[in-house]
Amino acid sequence: MRKLILTLIVISTLGFSACEKDAGNINNGGSSSGEGGSLARFTIVNNHLYTIDNENLSVFDVTNTATPVFKSRVNIGFEIEALFPFKDKLFIASRFAMYIYDISNPEQPVQESQVQHFTGCDPVVANDSVAFLTIHGGNACGSSINELNIYDIKDVKNPQLMSNLPMTNPYGLGLKDSILYICDNGAGLRILNVKNPSNPIELATLSDDNYIDVIPSGNLLIGMLTDGIAFLDISDPASPQKLSDIKK
Amino acid sequence: MKHSLIAGVLGVLLMASCDFQRTYPAEIMGYAPIYMSATDQYKISTSEAQDYDNPGKIYKYGNYTFQMDKGKGIHVINSTDPAMPSKIKFINVPGCTDISIKGNMLYANNFRDLLTLNISDINNVTVSHRNKNVFPASLESAPPENGIYFECIDNSQGVIVGWEKKMLQNPKCYRP
Numbered sequence: 001m002r003k004l005i006l007t008l009i010v011i012s013t014l015g016f017s018a019c020e021k022d023a024g025n026i027n028n029g030g031s032s033s034g035e036g037g038s039l040a041r042f043t044i045v046n047n048h049l050y051t052i053d054n055e056n057l058s059v060f061d062v063t064n065t066a067t068p069v070f071k072s073r074v075n076i077g078f079e080i081e082a083l084f085p086f087k088d089k090l091f092i093a094s095r096f097a098m099y100i101y102d103i104s105n106p107e108q109p110v111q112e113s114q115v116q117h118f119t120g121c122d123p124v125v126a127n128d129s130v131a132f133l134t135i136h137g138g139n140a141c142g143s144s145i146n147e148l149n150i151y152d153i154k155d156v157k158n159p160q161l162m163s164n165l166p167m168t169n170p171y172g173l174g175l176k177d178s179i180l181y182i183c184d185n186g187a188g189l190r191i192l193n194v195k196n197p198s199n200p201i202e203l204a205t206l207s208d209d210n211y212i213d214v215i216p217s218g219n220l221l222i223g224m225l226t227d228g229i230a231f232l233d234i235s236d237p238a239s240p241q242k243l244s245d246i247k248k
Numbered sequence: 249m250k251h252s253l254i255a256g257v258l259g260v261l262l263m264a265s266c267d268f269q270r271t272y273p274a275e276i277m278g279y280a281p282i283y284m285s286a287t288d289q290y291k292i293s294t295s296e297a298q299d300y301d302n303p304g305k306i307y308k309y310g311n312y313t314f315q316m317d318k319g320k321g322i323h324v325i326n327s328t329d330p331a332m333p334s335k336i337k338f339i340n341v342p343g344c345t346d347i348s349i350k351g352n353m354l355y356a357n358n359f360r361d362l363l364t365l366n367i368s369d370i371n372n373v374t375v376s377h378r379n380k381n382v383f384p385a386s387l388e389s390a391p392p393e394n395g396i397y398f399e400c401i402d403n404s405q406g407v408i409v410g411w412e413k414k415m416l417q418n419p420k421c422y423r424p
Contacts, residue, residue: 031351034309042348042355049348049355051362053384060362065351066376068364217308220330224306229315231330243331248300 031065037213037224038082038172045085048106052080052092059107071107089156091131098133100156113157129154130162130197132180134170146170148182150197162198172213174221179203179237181221183211189223191238203238209245270422278397278416282319283406289342289359294373297335298323302410309349312370319343319409322356324370339365339373343409357383359407390423397422 033044041052049060049068057076060068079095090109092099101109131151146167151159168187173180178195188207194200210226221240223230228247232240300323304316311328321344324337343359352368353376364377391398391411400421401408 033348033350034307036307036348037305039305040307040348041346042357044348044350049350051346051357051383055384058382060355060379062350062353062355065353066364066366068355068362068377068379070362070379070382213305215306215308222306222308222313222327222330224315225303228300228303229306229313229325229333231327231333233330244333246300246325246333246335248303 035215035217037215038084038174039213039224040082040084041080043083043085043090045090045103046106048103050083050085050090050103050109052076052083054078054080056080057083057090057092057101057109059109061107072109074101074109074111093133098159115159130194131159132173132175132194134167134173134182136167136169136171136185148192148200150194150200152197163200165192165200165202172211172224174214174216176216176221176234176237179234181214181216181240183213183223185210185212185226189214189240191240193238206240206242208242272397272418272420272422275415275417276397276419277413278399278419279391279393279411279413280399280416281401281405281408282410282412283402284342284409285406289407290361291340291342292358292363292365292375293340294371295338295340298338304345305347307347307349314347314349314354316344316347318345322347322354337370337373341365343407360384394423 036043043050047061047063049062051058055075055078057074059071061071062068076092076099077094080092081095082093084091088102088104090101090103092101098115100112102112103109129152131153133149135145135147137145146169148165148167148170149161150163152162153159167184169185170182171185172183178193180192180194182190184190188205189211190205191203192200193203209230211223212226213224215222219233219235221232221234228245230245231243233243234240300317301320302318304318307314311326313325313327315323317323321338321340323335325333326336327333341356341358341363344356347354347356354365354367356363360381360383362379362382366374366376397416397419398421399416399419
């Protein structure tokens with residue numbers, strides 16, 4: 001019997017996904033979409049909304065934004081945790097595996113690969129060539145793994161582990177340029193230079209708050225905290241400056 | 249209800265699958281489900297800004313940042329000046345854990361439904377559409393922690409809107 005402990009996973013991508021490039025033109029009228037964190041279960045790619053529940057990926061046509069039309073549903077597996085879009089791919093993280101779906105035909109997602117050697121947990125992703133994945137352990141049926149894994153995904157069907165780093169209890173991730181932010185619950189917000197993904201370099205840890213997820217948006221980093229929200233300036237990505245927070 | 253029953257059974261099977269030999273203590277710290285009645289599940293409204301109860305996921309859309317309060321709804325934060333953000337509204341969406349936004353339409357899970365809210369006037373949020381029964385009964389089919397005992401789910405009491413950590417008497421379910 002498998003004894004899997006890992007729970008969450010997350011995704012992040014170099015230069016945030018293309019579908020969100022026009023975000024920010026808020027207010028009234030536009031058809032742009034916004035930006036979610038790496039723990040998201042909903043994501044919009046062009047004119048389609050993708051949602052995951054515990055087992056399924058569902059597709060809605062939101063060409064007419066006011067009235068989504070349900071299009072299809074694909075059974076993925078158990079304990080699906082998060083999804084992340086990158087170009088014509090969807091990376092879906094479950095407690096047991098990472099799935100990569102091709103959405104070139106937006107309403108007919110096709111499974112491209114299923115990677116279970118991620119020690120049973122969740123994934124996430126990156127730019128054209130690198131995927132960043134956090135694994136956080138629980139305390140249930142066995143040992144506990146807490147780490148960051150970096151994969152070479154040039155061949156999407158055969159990801160290769162490039163490096164890993166021990167973590168305390170990592171959740172969400174965010175990437176700006178070559179700087180990776182990791183929400184390491186219990187330790188803080190860890191800042192890594194991943195320009196060379198085979199050899200990530202730890203730059204600093206902001207330990208004043210408990211970060212669970214982040215959204216890098218231009219020069220702004222928005223942090224989900226266990227007790228609220230924080231806003232940081234990342235004009236210098238390697239050196240985030242906290243601007244404000246709202247807490248319980 | 250049929251689906252929720254199936255989901256519940258599957259959930260219990262899944263949770264029990266790790267260790268069939270487990271013994272269940274008479275009293276132990278764990279989680280109990282918090283239920284909501286069927287009539288309250290689909291009540292959507294907007295109110296003044298509220299304090300956090302259980303801060304959840306975040307989403308940025310233009311000058312606004314949204315933050316879920318798990319199972320309760322959505323805090324609307326004006327983050328035009330990120331050095332001075334302020335909560336301006338709370339959208340009550342029972343069961344909500346996730347949102348996404350496109351063209352001033354906010355999509356949220358409201359238990360089994362996908363809810364579409366028109367937020368073009370944040371002071372007057374309206375329900376634009378509802379795709380009914382597109383999601384399983386609850387995304388909260390397991391307590392938010394591994395390796396923990398919990399009170400088994402009783403779907404006859406409504407849907408689960410959250411979990412409360414407390415001392416349990418004779419719990420019969422366990423999440424590995």
